[in-house]
Amino acid sequence: MAIAVVALSLALTQSAVAVTGPPEQGGAPTTAGTTAAGTTPPMGWASWNTYAAAINAKVIKTQVDAIVASGLKSAGYQYVDIDEGWWQGTRDSAGTITVDQNDWPGGMRAMVDYIHSKGLKAGIYTDAGRDGCGYYYPTGRPAAPGSGSEGHYDQDFLQFSQWGFDLVKVDWCGGDHEGLDARSTYQAISDSIGRATAKTGRPLLLSICDWGRQAPWNWAPGMSTMWRDSDDLILWGQSPSMDHVLANFDAAMHPDAQGPGHYNDPDMLVVGLPGFTAAQNRTHMSLWAISGAPLLAGNNIATMSADTRAVLTNREVVAIDQDVLGKQGVKVAEDQDGRQVYSKILAGGGRRAVVALNRTDTASPITVRFADLGLADTAAVRDVWSATDRGSMNTSYTVTVPAHEAVLLTVTGVEKPGVGTRVAAIAGKQSNRCLDINNYSTANGTQAQLWDCNGQDNQRWTYTAGRQLTVYGGAKCLDAMNAGTAPGTAVVIWDCNGQDNQRWSVDPDGTIRGVASGLCLDAGQAGTGNGTKIILWTCGTGDNQLWSLR
Template sequence: MGWNDWNTFNCDVSEKLIKETADVIVSSGLKAAGYEYVNIDDCWMAPQRDASGNLKADPVKFPSGIKAVADYVHAKGLKLGIYQSASTNTCKGLPGSLGYEKQDAKSFAAWEVDFLKYDNCWHTQGVAAQQRFTAMRDALRAAGRPIVYSMSNYGLDGVTSWGPSTGHMWRTEDDILLDWKSVLTNYRSNVGLASIGGPGGWNDPDMLQVGRGLTYEQDKSHFSLWAQMAAPLIAGNDLRSASTQTLSILGNRKVIAVDQDPLGRQGVRISSQGGLDVLAKPLANGDVSVVLFNSTDAPARISTTAARAGLPAAASYTLDDLWADTLRTTTGSISADVPAHGVVMYRVSAAVPDSVTLAAGGDGTLWNRTGVFDTNHYGAGWTRAGGTEMTRLTSTGTGRTVRYYGVAGGRVYGQDLDTGTGAWSGWHELPGGATGVRDISAARVGNVVHLQIAGWDGSMWSQTADYDAGRFNPQWTLVPSAGKTDLTALASVASGTLVRVYGVAYGRVYGQDLNTVTGAWSGWQELPGGATGVKDIAASLVGTTVHLQIIGGDGALWTQTGDYNAGRFNPAWTSGGGSGLKRLTSTTEGTNVHVYATTADGVRHTGLNTRNGSWTAWQQLPGEAIALADLTASTTAD
């Protein structure tokens, strides 16, 4: 985050302007809001290099030299940026760095520059862009000073393929102009590149035009979209004369927090129709930023849902309007009347569950109990829930209702629990006539429950149902096995429109995904870490991080995490302690993961604080010891 002189001043740059702007960044509160870099663009240098080939500052514009300006900026607690070009000349015809990369990088380091904008104007002598930009990257690394490397080649030459390995940020479109159509052009070029940018390297749709003549709604939209796309926020107006309204936009800390979120994920456009866009950006604490954007010339109502935006199932959600600074709750619908060229931007939080319902099969019947996370109290013991003996269980829930699915006699049954009244609906066999079922898992996408079972032959089958109505499809569908035909345990999680399923086959752990929009499965892939002899598996989702737990061949808990959207997992499993564990389940409470495991003596519990990585000591739940065959947990909120 910072400021650059080009959009407003072009070549009319000076030492005085840079110092005065640094003063205003501090006095206006922008520094406190996160603005850090004061960047000098083209026209700062003398027309010729010195006798030794070194760059010189223009003696009229910068009479004290660049080092003195850097010292002034640093004394304000800010950082200084400078400009050069990967060509024989800069865009305004001054000496470029082509052939002088090492020499210029040493000068920048000696002047204690913190940021380099590297342009792509004029004569390139036939040298490919990647080669020219890589040469400066290597020179900066050799210069011995940390310098942010911003590559400004307008999204050309395939920069999105080599930019992440070359610079810290790379332009994805031509220069932005003081024109609404130009803002839209740069937005639309950048919004589809979410899979490329991330921590350490950022897609750059160019500097901000906020406060330079666009309308108030356009300025808010411009700033919101750049923040949602995790783009660099580089102001380009004259901050010395900025209005209170402009400073309120540039200084909106809630919007800035979305842009600077440590997870570093670029927002994804999840719908676009007739100039009405919805963007969702996952955040580090499990919240999701949702932008409803109206690029048309007339007001419009824009709607989406919490599930579509990638939030977990919950009884309710809090919508924090980042511009109106108001809060409201919803059961899942996210909608607003959006003005022409405007946005509504929400930070959406799922209601944090405050209680957990455990159900266990064994001893010829079903048992259940509830616990409260805040007090870590699980009551005196198990309550007999009745029904057929369950050998395998899974569940999913929202609000006060928990839907249970179980395997009894190799067949699949379902029933519901109203946690408010304690009333059970009674078991009923699911359609499809499945027999010999080994294990079962469930995940919910919106209002659709996705069930997966491991059949008698170890293959996986799936079925879906309407969650509210409880109606299931009349038959199970065989999922392509890709050679994995000995599944003994299953677990699944869902976010957005994806279901990720994890299974144990031949004692090893595999995963595959279901795209619920197309119905396509990705095929099984073994997870890294080389786990063997695995007895059971559980999975939970916190934000965009999947937390997997397994019982290893040693009867202890082992864990691993993965990036949900990218599908990348850590290369090794980590010990979670415990001993004599037989079956697993897990659930989440905000940013905490709770793991429950059966043993010969009943059920034990441990918890993970995902923010600091610490586990609680294993705790034995009170109550009589029951020979439990399986265990499932669902969280509910009031």
């Protein structure tokens, strides 16, 4: 192979803003595009997990009072989300929503005024289709036809804004049953909210809930504050399950979609629900915090235990979730199956939140290597839940994690240059074509190739703190096939696993070297045409091993 090198600069731009604690009010709205955007992940309480559709003004006021009295408000919990069940699909002759005055004395405006009087913000719920979830899946109330907003978007979202609501969750039961296109439907909703805001001057955060059916992480950031990536974490009548928590955590891993004002949503918290232990509550909260997910408590705040309160209001944990960079943590290592390390870059430079997650059935030691976090050899480690400084460590820190639990750490050190960089494209110098995954395939084992640069998702790469090159929003990693270390090994995509055959050294001389093999990313046979396959080869001096950013 003819090989050469040229400079490739992957300079990291790190924010130097220091964060010492959580904001007093998470998710304060600002206008961004057609809808409002929370500057940090929205925090609050939602009615569904505890009450399903059996809600009324008395229920909501009891929870509002408890949010204030329990200290949740001062910890940053701000939104009170009135979920499905508040409306049974009734309208007046003009098509305006009407509600049962026995359930909601004074109507929804009076309910909003009460929430606002306590220094909190109010959230409301509807469906994108003609009939909402309460029609298809009645829980606590009779089936309610017509409880969706389809055909009334401008009327309903203007009404919500005039009532004073600050957030609207738009579900997908009707849209799903009608076979609607989620992207165009939610764009119409977002545009309608924009028109309502123009009339009232009141920002309204949009929470999209198509349960990840139509890949909202690819389009929702441009039109909403948050979007669900998965099915409900708990169905009505079920007990919470750590398996479901992990499944939703995994499904929400789309780090390229997330940033300040736009968040993957793995669903409302089940912290404090009957059936979850204190350790499970902490593990669940750790995973949502490392994800930078919205924190919407779903338990009964008025009757919660002291332990549940301590989990929900832990200032260090909330600060990790509410970090102003808005980044989502990503997996950076899995030395053994089920023993995983996740890292989230925090504001201030050299700061990481880290979760050591043990998915196995036995307690196991998990090693956090500072190099995997993008930090220099020496770093200070703090155990967040125990509020204990573990001291300054050299190269790594090992902690024993109980089965099916997680340990949450903060690690502070010195940044290593060149990691955590979001890359638009990686182009070959010799070919002037981009590193590409053929036909948008997400199948494990699909070989990387050269193709005309087009800026599409199958050519957009991120160089993570764990030295992985990820594509499709972090869903897949560039991988040396079958952990191969011989020249000619195919370079493919695979589920990210943190192993060395998925780690790459992006060097100043322009080469991209496999950590496991020491070989270089190479356009096979010095090819320059569309479809040229990418392989590993002995590093040399040819232009077919030269890569630059675009």
